[in-house]
Amino acid sequence: MTAKHQIAITVKTRFLDEQSEPERSRYVFAYTIxxxxxxxxxxxxxxxxxxxxxxxxxxxxxxxxxxxxxxxHLRPGESFEYTSGAVLETALGTMRGSxxxxxxxxxxxxxxxxxxxxxxxxxxx
Numbered sequence: 001m002t003a004k005h006q007i008a009i010t011v012k013t014r015f016l017d018e019q020s021e022p023e024r025s026r027y028v029f030a031y032t033i034x035x036x037x038x039x040x041x042x043x044x045x046x047x048x049x050x051x052x053x054x055x056x057x058x059x060x061x062x063x064x065x066x067x068x069x070x071x072x073h074l075r076p077g078e079s080f081e082y083t084s085g086a087v088l089e090t091a092l093g094t095m096r097g098s099x100x101x102x103x104x105x106x107x108x109x110x111x112x113x114x115x116x117x118x119x120x121x122x123x124x125x
Contacts, residue, residue, distance in 0.1 A: 004041050005041055010033070013117070015121060031116070036074070037076050041076070043102060046101065046108075047064060048100070050113075052095050058089065067099075
């Protein structure tokens with residue numbers, strides 16, 4: 001990825017207590033992602049790839065077109081924000097991944113999503 005193709009990704013997470021059932025090993029998390037085109041070339045998000053790992057090392061991989069049913073097209077300086085969720089069997093886990101992007105100049109590139117933690121409140125000290 002060059003300075004012409006620069007995508008910044010920020011993530012906020014929260015535990016959804018009302019949808020979780022710890023006695024059934026079901027922990028539900030929401031994550032809000034902001035995707036910002038900090039490059040010089042407009043680009044469209046084509047697809048996503050997630051790697052979700054729980055505390056016991058169980059890995060789920062999720063791939064698909066777009067995010068929340070959309071394939072946002074971002075001009076330089078524009079951003080797109082969405083909220084989605086993940087269900088884990090443990091109270092702690094991590095997510096990482098990438099968005100596959102297509103620049104208006106024809107270049108396809110990946111925008112990496114740095115690992116982030118999913119945890120119930122007061123799990124991490």
